[in-house]
Amino acid sequence: MSYDRDNIFAKILRGEIPNDTVYEDDEVLAFRDISPQAPVHVLVIPKGEYVSLDDFTRDAPAEVVGRFFEKVSAIARQLGVDGDGYRAIANIGQNGGQLVPHFHVHICAGRPLGRMIARE
Ligand code: DGP
Numbered sequence: 776m777s778y779d780r781d782n783i784f785a786k787i788l789r790g791e792i793p794n795d796t797v798y799e800d801d802e803v804l805a806f807r808d809i810s811p812q813a814p815v816h817v818l819v820i821p822k823g824e825y826v827s828l829d830d831f832t833r834d835a836p837a838e839v840v841g842r843f844f845e846k847v848s849a850i851a852r853q854l855g856v857d858g859d860g861y862r863a864i865a866n867i868g869q870n871g872g873q874l875v876p877h878f879h880v881h882i883c884a885g886r887p888l889g890r891m892i893a894r895e
Pocket of ligand 1: 806
């Protein structure tokens with residue numbers, strides 16, 4: 776799947792849509808989810824053009840991938856959710872339930888999150 780520069784997170788990265796930023800540097804942006812599923816729900820995205828975890832880990836330099844995941848856990852510590860715990864989720868593709876085709880990791884926390892996958 777090729778990267779769609781009109782996806783909503785690309786527009787957020789270009790500053791065309793506002794966001795509630797919790798962390799930003801030259802490689803990543805972390806912001807609060809517009810439709811939170813938990814008391815804390817933050818999305819962490821790379822600034823590069825990657826559709827999902829699949830092409831991110833295939834195409835991005837290993838150091839970029841490594842730094843990205845270090846930052847996910849650092850952002851969780853910044854949010855103060857590491858003590859009680861949290862869930863980091865990457866939805867990939869149709870069956871994964873991915874709605875926005877720009878790679879992102881959800882950090883969800885603030886209450887017990889129950890079983891890993893909801894039963895339909
Ligand atoms: P996923 O299903 O993994 O692709 O999750 C996409 C998430 O993106 C979903 O939880 C809602 C969130 N989202 C969609 N549009 C916006 C937006 O314009 N701003 C923010 N902050 N979050 C958005």
